[in-house]
Amino acid sequence: xxLRHIVQARSGDKGNTINISLFAPSDHLFEVLVRExxxxxxxxxxxxxxxxxxxxxxxxxxxxxxxxxxxxxxGGGSATLRMDNLGKCYASNLMRLExxxxxxxx
Amino acid sequence: xxxxRIGAGQGFYGDSILPALETAARGNxxxxxxxxxxxxxxxxxxxxxxxxxxLGYAADIGRQMKELLPIAKANGIRVITNAGGMNPAGAxxxxxxxxxxxxxxGLKLAVVAGDDVYADIDALRxxxxxxxxxxxxxxxxxxxxxxxxxxxxxxxxxxxxxLRAGADVVITGRTTDSxxxxxxxxxxxxxxxxxxxxxxxxxxMGHLLECSGQAAGGNFSGSWQAVEELERIGFPIAExxxxxxxxxxxxxxxxxxxxxxxxxxxxxxxxHDPFAYVTPDVVLNVTEVQLEAVGGNRVRVTGARGKKxxxxxxxVMGYTDGWLGQAIWGYSWPDALAKAQAAGRIIRKQIxxxxxxxxxxxxxxxxxxxLHGPLAAPPAEELNEVYVRIAVRxxxxxxxxxxxxxxxxxxxxxxxAMGAFLGxxxxxxxxxxxxxxxxxxxxxxxxxxxxxxV
Numbered sequence: 001x002x003l004r005h006i007v008q009a010r011s012g013d014k015g016n017t018i019n020i021s022l023f024a025p026s027d028h029l030f031e032v033l034v035r036e037x038x039x040x041x042x043x044x045x046x047x048x049x050x051x052x053x054x055x056x057x058x059x060x061x062x063x064x065x066x067x068x069x070x071x072x073x074x075g076g077g078s079a080t081l082r083m084d085n086l087g088k089c090y091a092s093n094l095m096r097l098e099x100x101x102x103x104x105x106x
Numbered sequence: 107x108x109x110x111r112i113g114a115g116q117g118f119y120g121d122s123i124l125p126a127l128e129t130a131a132r133g134n135x136x137x138x139x140x141x142x143x144x145x146x147x148x149x150x151x152x153x154x155x156x157x158x159x160x161l162g163y164a165a166d167i168g169r170q171m172k173e174l175l176p177i178a179k180a181n182g183i184r185v186i187t188n189a190g191g192m193n194p195a196g197a198x199x200x201x202x203x204x205x206x207x208x209x210x211x212g213l214k215l216a217v218v219a220g221d222d223v224y225a226d227i228d229a230l231r232x233x234x235x236x237x238x239x240x241x242x243x244x245x246x247x248x249x250x251x252x253x254x255x256x257x258x259x260x261x262x263x264x265x266x267x268x269l270r271a272g273a274d275v276v277i278t279g280r281t282t283d284s285x286x287x288x289x290x291x292x293x294x295x296x297x298x299x300x301x302x303x304x305x306x307x308x309x310x311m312g313h314l315l316e317c318s319g320q321a322a323g324g325n326f327s328g329s330w331q332a333v334e335e336l337e338r339i340g341f342p343i344a345e346x347x348x349x350x351x352x353x354x355x356x357x358x359x360x361x362x363x364x365x366x367x368x369x370x371x372x373x374x375x376x377x378h379d380p381f382a383y384v385t386p387d388v389v390l391n392v393t394e395v396q397l398e399a400v401g402g403n404r405v406r407v408t409g410a411r412g413k414k415x416x417x418x419x420x421x422v423m424g425y426t427d428g429w430l431g432q433a434i435w436g437y438s439w440p441d442a443l444a445k446a447q448a449a450g451r452i453i454r455k456q457i458x459x460x461x462x463x464x465x466x467x468x469x470x471x472x473x474x475x476x477l478h479g480p481l482a483a484p485p486a487e488e489l490n491e492v493y494v495r496i497a498v499r500x501x502x503x504x505x506x507x508x509x510x511x512x513x514x515x516x517x518x519x520x521x522x523a524m525g526a527f528l529g530x531x532x533x534x535x536x537x538x539x540x541x542x543x544x545x546x547x548x549x550x551x552x553x554x555x556x557x558x559x560v
Contacts, residue, residue, distance in 0.1 A: 010325065
C-alpha cells in the first residue's frame with residue numbers, strides 16, 4: 001500500500017537540507033511505519049533527488065517520525081535550478097512509497 | 107491565572123495582510139507578530155538594497171502598517187515585526203512616515219539592529235571564529251570574495267528590551283522567527299533567563315505561530331478537503347499563561363482549522379533533531395509535547411522541555427553563485443509529452459552547438475515530472491498538455507540570456523502545436539547560503555535597541 005493512504009506529512013527546507021515529518025493515525029500504524037519506512041528505504045526512494053545523509057528521529061507518543069535529508073535541494077532555495085526550490089513537495093514525493101501493512105495485530 | 111494573547115500576523119514576505127487585520131480587529135490580542143523573513147527573503151532584500159541603499163526591508167510594510175496601525179492603536183495592540191530585513195532603520199523611517207500621515211501622534215517605534223555582520227567577517231575570523239559551513243564543513247575562503255550579506259540570528263533579548271522601553275512597534279532585522287513571539291511572553295511574565303522549560307514553551311509557541319496559516323489548516327496534508335473557507339483563513343493565536351502552557355486557537359468566525367492534527371504537522375516543520383532544536387534563547391526538546399483538543403479550534407500545548415542555550419549564534423551569509431536562465435513553453439495533445447521531450451532534446455543539442463556555457467542544464471516537463479523528478483510514474487493516459495522548462499546555470503547574466511533566444515524558432519521549426527511560450531525570462535542571479543556558528547560574545551556586543559517617539 002502506498003504511504004499516501006495512511007499518513008500525514010509535511011516537508012520544509014533549511015539551506016541544502018530538507019526535513020520530512022510523518023504522522024501515523026494509530027499506534028499500530030506507527031509501529032508499521034517504524035518497521036517499513038527506514039532510512040535505507042527513504043534513501044533508496046529518493047535516488048537521484050537526495051544525495052546526502054538521511055537521519056530518522058522517532059517521537060512515539062506523537063506517533064511521529066522526522067527524516068532529515070542533506071544535499072536535497074541542489075544547493076538550496078536561492079541557488080537551485082529545481083522547480084520545487086524549497087522542497088515543499090518532498091512530503092508528497094514520499095507518499096509514493098509502497099509499504100507492507102500486514103495483519104500483525106492478530 | 108493571567109493569560110495574554112499573541113497573534114500571528116504574517117508567515118513570510120508576500121503573505122496576506124487580511125488575517126492580521128481580522129485578528130487585530132476581533133482577535134482580542136495584546137501582541138501581533140509578523141514574520142517576514144525566510145532564508146530566501148534575505149537574498150531578495152539584499153538585491154533590493156544593492157539597487158538602492160535606502161531599500162532592503164520588506165517593501166510591503168508601508169501598505170500593511172497603513173491599514174494595521176489605526177486598528178492596533180485603537181485596541182492597544184503592540185506590533186513586532188522582522189520586516190526590517192537588511193535595513194531595519196529604513197523600514198522604521200517608512201513606518202514613522204506612515205504614522206505621521208495617519209496622525210498617530212506619540213507612537214513609540216523601536217529598531218533592533220546589530221544582526222548585520224557583513225562588515226565584520228574578517229574581524230570575526232581574526233578573533234578565532236572558523237566560519238566553516240555548518241552543513242558540509244567547507245572553508246569560508248572558498249566563497250569569501252563572493253559574499254554579499256551576512257546576518258546573525260538574534261534571540262528575544264533585544265525585543266524584550268524594546269518592549270520594556272515602551273515600544274508600540276518593534277522592527278528588527280534577522281532574529282529567529284520564534285523570538286518575535288517569545289519576547290512578549292518573557293516581557294509580560296518576567297521569565298528569568300535560565301528558566302529553560304518556560305523559555306522552551308515560549309519558543310514552541312513562536313514556532314507554531316511563525317508560519318501563519320500553516321498551524322491553522324493551511325498546507326494541511328491530512329483531510330485537507332475538510333478544512334473550510336481557506337479564502338478567509340484565520341491565522342493562529344496563542345493564549346499563553348505564566349507557566350508557559352498555551353492554547354492555540356484563532357479568531358472566531360474565520361476559516362481554516364486548528365486541530366491536534368493541523369498543529370502536529372507544524373510542530374516538526376523545519377525542525378531537525380526534535381530532541382534538540384537549537385535557538386539563541388534555549389535548546390528545545392519537543393519529544394514530550396502534549397497536544398490536547400479543548401474545544402472547537404482550541405488545542406492545548408504543554409510539555410516542551412528546555413536545555414541551556416548555546417554559547418554560539420548562527421550566522422547566515424549569502425554569496426553569489428552564478429545565474430539562472432530559464433524558458434517555459436507548452437505542447438498540446440496528441441503526443442504532448444513526446445513532443446515536449448523532442449523539443450527538450452533539440453534545445454539541449456542547440457545549447458551544445460551554439461556553445462552556450464552552462465555549468466548545469468535541467469529539463470523539466472511541467473504536468474509530468476517537474477515536482478516529482480525521477481519519481482514521476484509514466485502517465486497511464488495521454489496527457490492533454492505538457493510544458494517544457496529548461497533551466498541553465500551560467501557564470502554570467504549574458505550567458506544565461508542566450509537560452510531564451512533558442513526557443514522561439516521552435517514555433518515554426520520544431521514539433522507541432524507549440525503554444526504558450528512564456529517569453530524570454532530575465533536571467534536571475536543565484537545566491538548560495540552559508541550557515542556557520544560564532545561565539546555569541548562576538549556578536550551581541552554590537553546589538554542595539556533604539557526607541558523613538560514619532
